[in-house]
Amino acid sequence: MIQINDLHKSFGDKVVLRGVDLEVYDGERLVIVGRSGCGKSVLLKHIINLMEPDKGYILVDNIAIRRVGQSDLFFLRKQFGFLFQGAALFDSMSVSENIALPLVEHTNLTSAEIAKKVAEKLEMVGLPGIEELRPSELSGGMKKRVGLARAIIMDPKYILYDEPTTGLDPIMAANIDKLIIELSEKLKVTSIVVTHDMQSVAKVATRVVMLHLGKIIFSGSVDELYNTENKVVAQFVKAEAEGPIQPKPIKY
Amino acid sequence: MTNIVSSLGRTTIAFILEAGAVFIMLGKxxxxxxxxxxxxxxxxxxxxxIGVQSVPLVLFVGVFAGAVASIQTAYxxxxxISYNYLGAATSVAIFIxxxxxxxxxxxAGRVGASIAAEIxxxxxxxxxxxxxxxxIDPLRYLAMPRIFSGFFMIPILTILADFVGIMGAYLVAYINLDLAPEIFFGSVKEFFSLLNVFSGLIKAFFFGGTTAIIGCxxxxxxSGGAEGVGQSTIRAFVLSSALILLNDYLLSIILF
Known part of the structure; x- marks a missing residue:
């Protein structure tokens, strides 16, 4: 279980998070929605301490992630898989080297065992046999799936997805959504998905929260999301130009 | 006047903070x-x-630096003074x-800038x-191998540059002055001092480390996308070059 308490974060004068309180329960697929630039990715990065909050704290399985030393932090991070928005594959490595890196660094598996696990995960994400390709030879959707294979190679307990379907065609996006659900069900992982793709939300989420002006303003099921009376949430869900959210970029 | 003083103060504080950050990174x-x-x-x-792939460039620079040193010294x-001492004068200049x-x-141009661009x-x-x-800690995975290789490989490249530099110097002395090899190399041998060679290698050790540390x-x-990467590349080269020359001055005071 992950508990986020009173999280604040600013970048210079720009306040991004203004006291976020959120609990993520084991086994759920929590989707965080919100406008572009509202701090969804920043919140996600705080969970594995890639960013440090100005105020507030995060507990992962009752351990304060910010308070632990480096070796304990790395131990906690091994329980997470993180799919980055641009996949963040290492340019200098092949697909198999990218996926195998955590195994090479953190386990004593033999090369044959590592190759077998890499092939298994590539099969799982629907890309068998591309081990020797370089990231520059992959399409956007393939990169995301390779990124996902790398994120799940250590069989994590939690998977964090940063806009997994952004920039993909609808069919590829549907495939990624299907993968998220399959991984959640097969591997029994807890998933946190940051997105503003409402089709994806409807398919993937077991619970949705909305981040707006640095705070969580909604938490509920997909049905509750679509039937909410909160005007801000309703405008976002229905993708309407008129409403309490101004179409121009928000000045925090 | 107040603005100048406050601007100077801000720059000084920023410099001290940045220097501190470099040392903290180095400690980690x-x-x-x-x-x-x-x-x-x-x-x-x-x-x-850092080492092996730099060999062709170092050979090229070494030969021509030695050749130019020979021409200048002969002039x-x-x-x-007799040209019989040409070997001694150029070799000492090359070594130290x-x-x-x-x-x-x-x-600094080839490796320092490339480290900054890559990272x-x-x-x-x-x-x-x-x-x-x-x-995986990027300081272990990326910085440590580069910084260690910087410290370790630049002295080796310097030995190579010293060797081809003296060869370049002799080649010019032979072509321009028809100096016999036994006279040129006899003079190199007569004034050869291990201390000079080691002083040069100590300098190279610190220069190599400085370049890799600054690059990392x-x-x-x-920050700031492709433009930021471009600026970092330039910054790494300029800072490394300036620090190499500053280190050279300080180490020369200490060593000689």
Missing amino acids: VSRYLLQLWKNRRLVYEQMMV QLKGY ELGPVLTALVI GTMKVTEQLDALESLA YVGFNT
């Missing part, structure tokens, strides 16, 4: 030197990139100054975050 990286054997594959890769000796400094400056690109494309998310530091602090 040095912990990983204890895991050198465990990380030997990464270190070997960087030794190849200065002309009419005052030209070899280490020119090698380091060339490496900077990884920073702006979230690859550094990806490393961290995989429980600038790379890790890159």
Whole structure:
């Protein structure tokens, strides 16, 4: 279980998070929605301490992630898989080297065992046999799936997805959504998905929260999301130009 | 006047903070030197990139630096001192100054800038975050092998530059002055001092380390996309070159 308490974060004068309180329960697929630039990715990065909050704290399985030393932090991070928005594959490595890196660094598996696990995960994400390709030879959707294979190679307990379907065609996006659900069900992982793709939300989420002006303003099921009376949430869900959210970029 | 003083103060504070940040990074990286054997594959890769792949450039610069040193020294000796001492004069200059400094400056351009660009690109494309998310410390995985290889490989490249520099100097002396090899190399041998060679190598050790440290530091602090990477590349080269020359001055005071 992950508990986020009173999280604040600013970048210079720009306040991004203004006291976020959120609990993520084991086994759920929590989707965080919100406008572009509202701090969804920043919140996600705080969970594995890639960013440090100005105020507030995060507990992962009752351990304060910010308070632990480096070796304990790395131990906690091994329980997470993180799919980055641009996949963040290492340019200098092949697909198999990218996926195998955590195994090479953190386990004593033999090369044959590592190759077998890499092939298994590539099969799982629907890309068998591309081990020797370089990231520059992959399409956007393939990169995301390779990124996902790398994120799940250590069989994590939690998977964090940063806009997994952004920039993909609808069919590829549907495939990624299907993968998220399959991984959640097969591997029994807890998933946190940051997105503003409402089709994806409807398919993937077991619970949705909305981040707006640095705070969580909604938490509920997909049905509750679509039937909410909160005007801000309703405008976002229905993708309407008129409403309490101004179409121009928000000045925090 | 107040503005000038406050601006000077701000710049000084920023410089001190940045210098402090470099030393903090170096302190963190040095912990990983204890895991050198465990990380030997990464270190070997960087030794190849920083050392072996720089050999052609170092050979080129070394030969021409030696040749130019020979021409200049011959010009200065002309009419005052016998050309028999040309080998001694050029070799001493190559050992203590030209070899280490020119090698380091060339490496600052080739390697320092490339380290900053590579790590900077990884920073702006979230690859550094990806490393961290995989429980891999970028300071161990990226900085330590590069900094160790910088310290270790530049002295080796300098030995090579010294050797080809003296060969270049002799070639010019032979072509221009028809100086016999036994006279040229006899004079090199007569005035040869291990202390001179080691002084040059000590300088090279610090120059190599400085270049790699600055490359890594600038790379890790890159921001702002492709433009930021470009600026980091320039910054790494300028800072490394300036620090090499500053180090050269300070080490010359200490060593000689």
